[in-house]
Amino acid sequence: MKTCYNLPLIMYANIILVVHITPLDTRPQQHLTNKKTAPQDDKKLLQRSKRNWMWNQFFLLEEYIGDTQYVGKLHTDHDKGEGNLKYILSGDGAGSVFVIDEKTGDIQAAKKLDREEKSVYVLRAKAIDRKTGRQVEPESEFIIKIHDINDNEPKFTKDVYSASVPEMSEVGTSVIQVTAIDADDPSYGNSARVVYSIVRGQPYFSxxxxxxxxxxxxxxxxxxxxxxxQVVIQAKDMGGQMGGLSGTTTVNITLTDVNDNPPRFPQSVYQFTTLESVTEGTEIGRIKAHDADTGKNADIEYHVIDGDADDLFEIITDKETQDGIISVKKLLDFESRRMYAFQVEATNAYIEPRFYDLGPFKDTAIVKLLLQDVDEAPIFSRPFYVFEVDEDAKEGSIVGQVTAQDPDSIKCPVTYSIDRNTNMESIFSINSGNGSIFLSKLLDREATPWQNITVTATETNDLKQSKFVEVHIKILDINDHAPEFAKYYDTFVCENAKSGQLIQTISAVDKDEPPRGHIFFFEMVPEFSINPNFTVLDNRDNTASILTKRNGYNRYTTSIYILPIIIFDNDYPVQSSTGTLTIRVCACDKKGNMQSCNSEAYLLPAGLSTGALVAILLCIIILLTLVVLYTALKRQRKKASLMISKDDVRDNVVTYNDEGGGEEDTQAFDIGTLRNPEAREENRFRRDIIPDTIFQIRRTVPLWENINIHDFIQRRIKENDTDTTAPPYDSLATYAYEGSDSVAESLSSLESVAIDENHDYHYLTDWGPQFKKLADMYGGEENE
Structure with missing residues (x-):
């Protein structure tokens, strides 16, 4: 709020000082400069005219309390006081802010003036003759200045300031600068001179x-x-003197953190408990050191400083909570050690050098870890096993042994087994008591050079406590394969070949893998070593060269040569094989390029066309067909003569399933078994086999009187099973029972001297009463 002051009249008189108004010269410029046209009048034209304006002038006070404030008076010496002149005022505020008495020329301010709104007014004045309307004086411009009074208090640029300064700063450290502005005239008096002071905030700040x-x-x-x-700053004008106006502002100051505090553990000893079975990387506990600082100055790094525990435990920092997380680096064992104690250190990540003298920025604490025992699975002596066994090892040979034991303080017995999920159990077996692995089948290194099995060790008291281990078995090679040709060789020799010419280079392969590598030797079979056509030259580099031994070959005489070659290896025992090289004789050009190896075309008669050859071939095929048909018809006719009727059909089985013996093998089948049970009175020995002991001839009990067929067959089976004179190979035993007392007597063609074609055999269709007679005919004689 602005404050107005009434100044004494003496001050009012004093400020009416020199105000110089220069009337504008309105004469034409040419009168001032036209010296050539009127040289005689130059002195008259340039003569300064007398000023006729007369008035009083002064500075006006702002914030004047009265109704009007007198500004001054316009007056010209043409004014004789008769009221013939009229004064007119124009310019800034004329008629509204400033009014003029037309008759007297008195100017007054009709409104309260505010210098801060407008400090200078530019006005123009002129005097006019009322009767003629002519200006008696040229228009003149003058300035009215508003004099300032102390009516504005200082104002800060901000109502509230915020600032920060690092803690532990030295005295006099600059925090912030505040600024207050006074709207009064700084060029006049001390109204705008501001002085700052602290109202609240001492003794911390100045x-x-x-x-x-x-x-x-x-x-x-x-x-x-x-x-x-919170600091309150005052700004006062008038240089801080009494009576001056003032304003205040608030400055909120925050002390920023510096790393001047070390971390501190709230306790000196921490104790944790964990199972001995925890895995690597498992968290076992957390500790935390407190730091009074904030932000990055409160970041803490933890370290295990005990050398013995450094390999077993580690501690890292949780970036969010600044906790120290203790975890396990290696597996722990309750049986070897039940408690661990180690020292942990907490340090600041960053320390300002100027605070080094405050002491070490770190702290230490003791961590004790108690282990709890758990029932653990057996532990093998090795993480995996590798054994070697020879390829020719016999069944039952020992391959190796695995061992495992219970790591607990109370040792439990352990049993071993081979994983059943693989087929290795059929190749290897294991002693469940001591873990010895045996060979159950013969091995073949060429088929599988490595065998992998999984052995499981299980506690006998707790089957859930088990552990497995991988066992890798390497099959060691023995020289059990003979070398052979590396591939099939299509070898030929030119008819125009010269003696000693190379026609083929051969090499060999071997499935075995000797430790010193393969070494092969080549030579001709001794029976064919004296060969007039070709020879074999061992190159001593696992290859051999086939060379000619004479000049010229004739494919019409001999088109193909067979050359057997023996290949030896150099391992123990030495293995060898014979490979046969087929050498064709071909026609070649002068450079040795094969042209033709077909000699049959040249053996045909000359002039025979392709059509003739086709006709000859067709004739041969027709002749062969006729021969086959004739043979088949002949066999059919012969077979029909042996059969009395279509109903007389039976199979006569002769077995040739013995190696050697020739036609004697026909006795392997005892034809007597087809006879009527009444006719079978004795067993016959095989003529090709002489038994070591001569057995008494067994006579069979007659079975044709009121006997069941099923019982008869069962007795025949029992007799053959207990017969010590039976042949050692498979034979056919017939358990046929055809009955006795046939009315038709024998119908066998073997006993018929002649066949009566006129005899009526239709009664055979009656299979009721005539069945026994028909059976007697088939079983009455031995059909060979």
Whole structure:
């Protein structure tokens, strides 16, 4: 709010000082400069005219309380006081702010003036003759200035300032600069001269009176003790003297953190408990050191400083909570050690050098870890096993042994087994008591050079406590394969070949893998070593060369040569094989390029066309067909003569399933078994086999009187099963029972001397009463 002051009249008189108004010269410019046209009048034209304006002038006070404020008076010496002149005022505020008495020329301010709104007014005045309307004086411009009074208090640029300064700063450290602005005229008096002072905030801070810079006033201000301060700054005009106006602002100052505090553990000893079975990387506990600082100054790094525990445990920092996470680096064992104690250190990640003298920025604590025993699975002596066994090892040979034991303080017995999910159990077996692995089948290194099995060790008291281990078995090679040709060789020799010419280079392969590599030797079979046509030259590099031994070959005489070659290896025992090389004789050009190896075409008669050859071939095929048909018809006719009727059909089985013996093998089948049971009175010995002991001839009991067929067959089976004279190979035993007392007597063609074609055999269709007679005919004689 603006404040107005009434100045004494003496001051009013004093400020009516020199105000120089220069009337404008309205004469034409040419009168001032036209010297050539009127040289005689130059002195008259350039003569300065007398000023006729007369008035009083002064500065006006702003914020005048009265109704009007007298400004001044316009007056010209043409004014004789008769009222013939009229004064007119124009310019800034004329008619509204400033009014003029037309008759007297008095100017007054009709409104309260405010210098801060407008400090200067430019006005123009002129005097006019009322009767003629002519200006008696040229128009003149003058300025009215508003004199300032102290009616504005200083105002800060911000109502509230915010600033920060690091804690532990030195005295006089600049915090912030505040600024207050006074709207009064700084060029007049002390109305706009501002002085700063602290109303609240001492003794922590101070302010520079002239610049408004706020500074620290106390040393070693600690953020941990007090972090926020509120300082009130006053700005007063009039140079701070009494009667001046003032304004205030608030400065919120925050002490920022510096790393001046070390981390501290709230306790010196931490104790944790964990199972001995925890795996690597498992968290077993957390500890935390407290740091009074904030932000990055409170970041803590943890370390295990005990050398013995450094390999077993590690501690890392949780970035969010700054906790120290303790975890296991290696497996723990309750049986070997039941408690661990180690030292942990907490340090700041960053320390300001100026605080080194405050002491070490770290702290230590003791961590004790108690282990709890758990029932553990057996542990093998090795992480995996590798055994070797010879390829020719016999069944039952020992391959190796695995061992495992219970790691618990109370040792439990362990049993071993081979994983049943693989087929290795059929090749290997294991002693469940001591873990010895045996060979159950013969091995073949060429088929499988490595065998992998899984052995499981299980506690006998707790089948759930088991562990497995991989066992890798390498099959060691023995020289059990003979070398052979590396591939099939299509070899030929030119008819025009010369003696000693190379026609083929051969090499060999071997399935075995000797430790020193393959070494092969080649030579001709001794029976064919004296060969007039070809020879074999061993190149001593696992290859051999086939060379000719004479000049010229004739494919019409001999088109193909067979050359057997023996290949030896160099391992123990030495293995060898014979490979046969087929050498064709071909016609070649002069450069040795094969042209033709077909000699049959040249053996045909000359002049025989392709059509003739086709006709000859067709004739041969027809002749062969006729021969086959004739043979088939002949066999059919012969077979029909042996059969009395279509109903007389039976199979006569002769077995030739013995190696050697020739036609004697026909006795392997005892034809007597087809006879009537009444006719079978004795067993016959095989003529090709002489038994070591001569057995008494067994006579069969007659079975044709009121006997069941099923019982008869069962007795025949029992007799053959207990017969010690039976042949050692498979034979056919017939358990046929055809009955006795046939009315038709024998119908066998073997006993018929002649066949009566006129005899009526239709009664055979009656299979009721005539069945026995028909059976007697088939079983009455031995049909060979």
């Amino acid at each position: 302010v520079d009176p002239e610049s408004g810079i706020v500074r620290t006033a106390l040393p070693d201000m600690c953020r941990e003790n007090r972090e926020h301060y």
